[in-house]
Amino acid sequence: MTHIEVRNDAAANRVTIADVAALADVSVPTVSRVLTGAAKVSRVRRERVERAIAELSFRPSAAARALASRRPQVIAIIAGDTSQYGYAEAIRGVEESARASGYTVMITVVESNDDAVVEKAIAATLSQSLAGIIVLKFDPPGVAALAQMPHEVPIVALSGVRDTSVPQAVIDETRAAEELTNYLLDLGHATVHHVRVPASRREDGRTTGWRRALRTAGRDVPVILDATWDPHSGVAVGAGIAASRDVTAVFCGNDEIAMGVIRGITDAGLSVPEDISVVGFDDHPLAALWSPPLTTVDQDFARLGRRGFSLMLAEIAGEATRKYSSERPPVVVRQSAAAPSRTRGGA
Amino acid sequence: MTHIEVRNDAAANRVTIADVAALADVSVPTVSRVLTGAAKVSRVRRERVERAIAELSFRPSAAARALASRRPQVIAIIAGDTSQYGYAEAIRGVEESARASGYTVMITVVESNDDAVVEKAIAATLSQSLAGIIVLKFDPPGVAALAQMPHEVPIVALSGVRDTSVPQAVIDETRAAEELTNYLLDLGHATVHHVRVPASRREDGRTTGWRRALRTAGRDVPVILDATWDPHSGVAVGAGIAASRDVTAVFCGNDEIAMGVIRGITDAGLSVPEDISVVGFDDHPLAALWSPPLTTVDQDFARLGRRGFSLMLAEIAGEATRKYSSERPPVVVRQSAAAPSRTRGGA
DNA sequence: GTGAAAGCGCTAACAC
DNA sequence: GTGTTAGCGCTTTCAC
Numbered sequence: 212m213t214h215i216e217v218r219n220d221a222a223a224n225r226v227t228i229a230d231v232a233a234l235a236d237v238s239v240p241t242v243s244r245v246l247t248g249a250a251k252v253s254r255v256r257r258e259r260v261e262r263a264i265a266e267l268s269f270r271p272s273a274a275a276r277a278l279a280s281r282r283p284q285v286i287a288i289i290a291g292d293t294s295q296y297g298y299a300e301a302i303r304g305v306e307e308s309a310r311a312s313g314y315t316v317m318i319t320v321v322e323s324n325d326d327a328v329v330e331k332a333i334a335a336t337l338s339q340s341l342a343g344i345i346v347l348k349f350d351p352p353g354v355a356a357l358a359q360m361p362h363e364v365p366i367v368a369l370s371g372v373r374d375t376s377v378p379q380a381v382i383d384e385t386r387a388a389e390e391l392t393n394y395l396l397d398l399g400h401a402t403v404h405h406v407r408v409p410a411s412r413r414e415d416g417r418t419t420g421w422r423r424a425l426r427t428a429g430r431d432v433p434v435i436l437d438a439t440w441d442p443h444s445g446v447a448v449g450a451g452i453a454a455s456r457d458v459t460a461v462f463c464g465n466d467e468i469a470m471g472v473i474r475g476i477t478d479a480g481l482s483v484p485e486d487i488s489v490v491g492f493d494d495h496p497l498a499a500l501w502s503p504p505l506t507t508v509d510q511d512f513a514r515l516g517r518r519g520f521s522l523m524l525a526e527i528a529g530e531a532t533r534k535y536s537s538e539r540p541p542v543v544v545r546q547s548a549a550a551p552s553r554t555r556g557g558a
Numbered sequence: 559m560t561h562i563e564v565r566n567d568a569a570a571n572r573v574t575i576a577d578v579a580a581l582a583d584v585s586v587p588t589v590s591r592v593l594t595g596a597a598k599v600s601r602v603r604r605e606r607v608e609r610a611i612a613e614l615s616f617r618p619s620a621a622a623r624a625l626a627s628r629r630p631q632v633i634a635i636i637a638g639d640t641s642q643y644g645y646a647e648a649i650r651g652v653e654e655s656a657r658a659s660g661y662t663v664m665i666t667v668v669e670s671n672d673d674a675v676v677e678k679a680i681a682a683t684l685s686q687s688l689a690g691i692i693v694l695k696f697d698p699p700g701v702a703a704l705a706q707m708p709h710e711v712p713i714v715a716l717s718g719v720r721d722t723s724v725p726q727a728v729i730d731e732t733r734a735a736e737e738l739t740n741y742l743l744d745l746g747h748a749t750v751h752h753v754r755v756p757a758s759r760r761e762d763g764r765t766t767g768w769r770r771a772l773r774t775a776g777r778d779v780p781v782i783l784d785a786t787w788d789p790h791s792g793v794a795v796g797a798g799i800a801a802s803r804d805v806t807a808v809f810c811g812n813d814e815i816a817m818g819v820i821r822g823i824t825d826a827g828l829s830v831p832e833d834i835s836v837v838g839f840d841d842h843p844l845a846a847l848w849s850p851p852l853t854t855v856d857q858d859f860a861r862l863g864r865r866g867f868s869l870m871l872a873e874i875a876g877e878a879t880r881k882y883s884s885e886r887p888p889v890v891v892r893q894s895a896a897a898p899s900r901t902r903g904g905a
Numbered sequence: 906g907t908g909a910a911a912g913c914g915c916t917a918a919c920a921c
Numbered sequence: 922g923t924g925t926t927a928g929c930g931c932t933t934t935c936a937c
Contacts, residue, residue, distance in 0.1 A: 225710075227914055238924045243916055253922060268708075274621040274630065274687040275914035278929045282916095283621065285664075285686075294650045294860075299641035306640065306667050310679075315686060317632075317664050320653050332657075339662060340621040361615075363572075442847055467844065474847050497814065500789055500821050502849055513641075574930055585908045590932055600906060622930035625913045629932095687914095 226269045235263035246271055273315070274340075283340040286523060287317040289332065289360075291352030295440065296467075296495055297512045298347060301369055304516020305345055312524065314342065324355035333360055343523045345369060348379070350409060365526035369519045372416040378526060378534040380519035384492070387508045387540045388420025391490055392462055393428070394506075394542055399550045400460040400488065402430045406438050406448050406472060408464030417492055421462055433458075442467040449475020452487065459487060459551040466491035466498045466507055473501070473547065486555060488548035504545035511540065573614045582610035593618055620662070621687075630687040633870060634664040636679065636707075638699030642787065643814075643842055644859045645694060648716055651863020652692055659871065661689065671702035680707055690870045692716060695726070697756060712873035716866045719763040725873060725881040727866035731839070734855045734887045735767025738837055739809055740775070741853075741889055746897045747807040747835065749777045753785050753795050753819060755811035764839055768809055780805075789814040796822020799834065806834060806898040813838035813845045813854055820848070820894070833902060835895035851892035858887065 228246075232239045237256050244250045245260045252260070263269070277283035286309050292298050306316045317339060321332040333356060336344065343365035346357045357368055357376065368379035395403045405421050418435065425432045436451070438444040445463065449472035452458045463469035469491030473483050483489050483503055491498060494509035518536045525533055575593075579586045584603050591597045592607045599607070610616070624630035633656050639645050653663045664686060668679040680703060683691065690712035693704045704715055704723065715726040742750045752768050765782065772779045783798070785791040792810065796819035799805045810816035816838030820830050830836050830850055838845060841856035865883045872880055 225914085228916095229914080239914090240916075240925085241923065244923090247916075249916080251922065256923085270681060270685045272625070272687055272914055273685045274624045275929090276916075277621045278619070278625055278931085279914075279916040281929070292650075293653065294643070294646035296641070299646040302665075303639075303641045303667070306665055310667065310682065313682075315664055315666065315682060317662055318649075318653055319662065320650070320657065334617060335657065335660075335662060338617045338620045340619055442843060446847070470844060470847050474849070477849070496789060497817060497844060500793070500817050502821070502824070572930085575932095576930080586930090587909085587932075588907065591907090594932075596932080598906065603906085619930055622913090623932075625915085626930075626932040628913070 225272070226267045228269070228271065230267055231260065231263045231269050234267065235259040277340045283342045284313055285315050285317055285339060285341050286520070287319060287336045287339060287341050287344045288347065289319050289321060289336060289344060289353070289356045290347035291321055291350040291356075292440075293318060293320055297465075297493060297510065298349065300512035301347060301516040301519075304513035305369075305520050306516075307513070308517045308520035312520075317341070321352040321356045324351040326355075326359075328352075329355045329359050332356060337361070337363065342527050343367065345519050345523060346377075365523060367519050367523045367526060369515055372419075373535065373537065378522045380515055380522055380536045381538070382510050382512075382515055383537050383539045384416035384508075384510070385420040385423070387510075387542065388417040388462070388492070389424040389427075390420075391492070391506075391508055391542050392421045392424035394544070395460045395462065395488060395490065395548060396424065396428050396430065398460070398488065398548060401551070402433055403460045403462050404433045404436065404452065404458050406436045406445065406461060406463045406468055408438055408440060408468060415464075417462075417464055438464065438468045438471070440467075442471040445469065445471020446475040446478070448472055450479055452476060453479030453481050456555055459555050460548065461487060461489045463489065463491050466493045466495035466505055469505055469507070469547070470497075470501055473503075484547050484549035486552050488551070490548050494543055498543075499545065501547075503547045506545045506548045507543050508540050509543045511538070514538070572619070573616045575616070575618065577614055578607065578610045578616050581614065582606040624687045630689045631660055632662050632664055632686060632688050633867070634666060634683045634686060634688050634691045635694065636666050636668060636683060636691060636700070636703045637694040638668055638697040638703075639787075640665060640667055644812075644840060644857065645696065647859035648694060648863040648866075651860035652716075652867050653863075654860070655864045655867035659867075664688070668699040668703045671698040673702075673706075675699075676702045676706050679703060684708070684710065689874050690714065692866050692870060693724075712870060714866050714870045714873060716862055719766075720882065720884065725869045727862055727869055727883045728885070729857050729859075729862055730884050730886045731763035731855075731857070732767040732770070734857075734889065735764040735809070735839070736771040737767075738839070738853075738855055738889050739768045739771035741891070742807045742809065742835060742837065742895060743771065743775055743777065745807070745835065745895060748898070749780060750807045750809050751780045751783065751799065751805050753783045753792065753808060753810045753815055755785055755787060755815060762811075764809075764811055785811065785815045785818070787814075789818040792816065792818020793822040793825070795819055797826055799823060800826035800828050803902055806902050807895065808834060808836045810836065810838050813840045813842035813852055816852055816854070816894070817844075817848055820850075831894055831896035833899050835898070837895050841890055845890075846892065848894075850894045853892045853895045854890050855887050856890045858885070861885070 348370040371384040445468040491507040498505040695715040695717040718731040792815040838854040845852040
């Protein structure tokens, strides 16, 4: 920890509740009462206080308030990443509802699922006097953070697959993946290949749904192809797919990977969807603009964030009722999938 | 404001510094000394304290600490948006450096530049006992927030164009836009059209740089075309461009708009860059994957965030030296721009 | 080096 | 309704 000299200029003469009380000629608790609405204050005094507050541009100190009331108005978000589309949207959703309810949002990134890294992030977060913590359980760091998190304050997870450890808002990706895979089978494909993004657990919902659809239909379950979160990793995978004549349909773990895969396929001289169908997952803002426009699943991450915050509010209030909010995202049919080519599919 | 009953379970029996002091058999200030390193503590006592801290899993309360020391360890970010690529990256950069320096990051979104909205966001932020505030001055809400912000704590802006109001980290988009426009002129285009994203001020740096390059070269300065932040707005603009025979080169305010514009042009049956050259700005993660791969400017937003946090640290320390950090982003040449078509350009 | 005492800005508990 | 008295969990004097 570095030590630094601090200028004590503006911060030093903060306007306090005592200044307001003095100007309004009332006691400090009376000011507090009009601030919190915790008890009735006579109209004359209330108006005097309000005038004083306005005149002094007084803003109560959240730190002091949290300390004294033991009811902090801060929600922390823990996430493995913040700049990826789905993460950023989920954070935006949480922030939006939180702000509307008078809460502030704090963010901590967990860079990896390394124990020490996770522990440090948790420590930094928990030192913060929080009303609650929302964990983005989308990837290994998020899962690790949730697992190591002490339950000192309410915890809510945002996730693609339900588990029972804590209250959570989920987008049911398993069901959606199943539906999307069935859509491809219905188009006439003998089977569907799967390009997976880094799993948040032993197996993520998209992979599970895909496998279930194939099993239910009695189809071959091809070997899973792996990509990273980087869309460019999809290009190499796409090139490999183009080279193997038995692939006619590909379900990618997210839209960005699908874009990379399509790029790899078209660079190899094949067409999507004429030669190979490719579908994604997420409905990324650029999915409709891609060539061809991507058939995908519309995951509303911002709403996921809002639903998560609602659960959090219930937790904070101690209403042990709703512990779970699930939503099944719709398949969005565009042009990147079609009936299989007659010249491919012969393994 | 809603009032809710609070369960007083876990939060009630927080481990405090007093518990640590008791277990280690030292006074409370001594524990504080080992925590902050503010004064020397004998080795025996220090080790006893450290053992007690570990045993009790003690975590100091940031709220209490901020209150007592008047040196909060929280940085607030105010932004007009958080989920857009550049914003999300900048936030990630700030968070990364902040976390490394023992600071926590708080986020407030300003939904619009409406006075009341801005005022509310500022009030919510300032109530938070902060070490400083970083404003993302990329759009009208950000600019408005910066303008209305009282200077009670250190303020740093992240921006594309320098102004002198507060210390700021900037990516010099004016120079980059000029360079990119010159690149198109050098390719042989008579002039360059410009599709603008919503301006952060009377005129943003990209537009200024574009105009300056055209003026310097003595070329026509065409009417500016406007797009929103939504990539789809670019499609209509692209269609219009395809229909007007005098356009041979287009400089778009960002990559996503460029993708929309390209889509509009190709939907009209023309090719990029054969018929019309289109360049973007940002180097979005998908820019290289687009067809054709986008020629653009590589803005490193995450580093912008890190540079901004460095300035903030200097401000907090009261070192009135570096008030400004600028970086000129490089042009990235890919395949979306080429020499002009001979069949177009005749106005 | 170390402890006792005071206080950061606010809310809670209790009288009146 | 309103003021007085106590703290929230920590850091900061200031003695020793």
